[in-house]
Amino acid sequence: MPSRRDLLTLAPAAALGSLILASGKAAAATPPPGGAMAINSSVFRGEHIKAVTAVTEVFGRSQRCTAAIVEYDAPIRSGAASAAQFSVAGRTIAKAYANDHAAKADHGRDGHFVVLELDPNDDGAVVFSPEVEQPATVVVSQVAPVAAVSGETYAPTTTAIINTRQSNLIVDDFQQFRFNDPDTDLPLAYNLYIPEGYDATKSYPLVLFMHDAGVTGTNPLRTLEQGLGAISFASPEDQAKHPAFVLAPQYPVAIANDASQTSDYADVTIRLIRDLTARYGIDRSRLYTTGQSGGCMTSIALNVKYPDFFAATFLVAGQWDVAQVPPMAGNKFWIIVSQDDGKAWPGMSAVVDTLEKNGAKMTRAIWDGRSDAAGFEDAVAAMLRDGPDSNVYFAAFRQGTVIPEGVEVNGGSGHVWTWPIAYAIPGVRDWLLQQHK
Secondary structure: OOOHHHHOOOOOHHHHHOOOOOOOOOOOOOOOOOHHHHHHOOEOOOOOEEEEEEEEEEOOOOEEEEEEEEEEEEEEOOOOOOHHHEEEOOOOEEEEEEEOOOOOOOOOOOEEEEEEEEOOOOOOOEEEOOOOEOOOOOEEEEOOOEEEOOOOEEOOOOOOEEOOEEEEOOHHHOEEEEEEOOOOOOEEEEEEEOOOOOOOOOOEEEEEEEOOHHHOOOOOOHHHHOOHHHHHHHOHHHHHHOOOEEEEEEOOOOOEOOOOOEOOHHHHHHHHHHHHHHHOOEEEEEEEEEEEOHHHHHHHHHHHHOOOOOOEEEEEOOOOOHHHOHHHOOOOEEEEEEOOOOOHHHHHHHHHHHHHHOOOOEEEEEEOOOOOHHHHHHHHHHHHHHOOOOOEEEEEEOOOOOOOOOOOOOHHHHHHOHHHHHOOOHHHHHHHHOOOO
């Protein structure tokens, strides 16, 4: 099976306006696979091919199929595999190479696996998004001879081979559990990333991510598949710097509304965290919360009601009743909104003004949402340099810099397209994990 950690590459922020968000018009020789037709016109294995695995990755607002890994019954010679020797129905093969394990690599090597890296902008790449929900299906044909290490040459396949396996990078690293709240009897499904090599004698931070209303429901994986809010903190890159638990509840009902109210699940979430800290080596002085839209608003509500609970908070695209926020004026926040967001921009501006009036030390900045990774690194460093003693950092993406070309410009689009960029900025995530109570 593919290694989720070896295969993952998080897209840099600069790519979010194209790779992650584009509709992806890719030329394809055959129509995308679909339903029973794809299954009935293909086979599960061939004379020398043992299995095919579809690999998915989560991007800013979607989960996409980004690779097909073909497993042979004998090692394939390094350099003997190329994109011209294979086809994947409805997909563009960007790169192909042999490997000795089922994972992407910088260069090929002798091995049982041929990795077919697929263009994530293909029309058929999206597995889950606000508009699409479909299986991760790859239908692979070997269209030219392939040389094995033994010297044997494998002839082209006569029938296409469909995947019988699926690997979901980072998503599969989370475990699914159910918390039964003793106070309300409400069950809450949640995803928990436990740090690799977890040592119960050590103490680890915990990051809570709360999703927006758009993926409210009972499928526990949706909060992971919709974007980078939880996934980014569990990435190999982040975990190498900051080994941490990552908690992503799946709320069955809306958790917050525009009347600045939260459902019962807000308090259930606090009790869930208390339960986890009693069962795992979690540092209670390093608990963090973050969320987008409704999850952002709930993070504010929890800081208001439990002002001493979290060490720091990362807020993305939300707002709240300013009359409620003074109790959290001394808390640590990094806040990101877009000036194109019809609600969060004025709403959060009012919140930070209120916090400042109640004693918060504030640093503000306007950022270009189209910046590349280096640009965002500099922007984060500049805010920290300008406000070394601040407890609130408020960054707004300049108007016209977050909404992708071809997407209707309105307050709603400015809202949802803030999330992919905000959660792809490593410096903000680093700041969060460096805070202590």
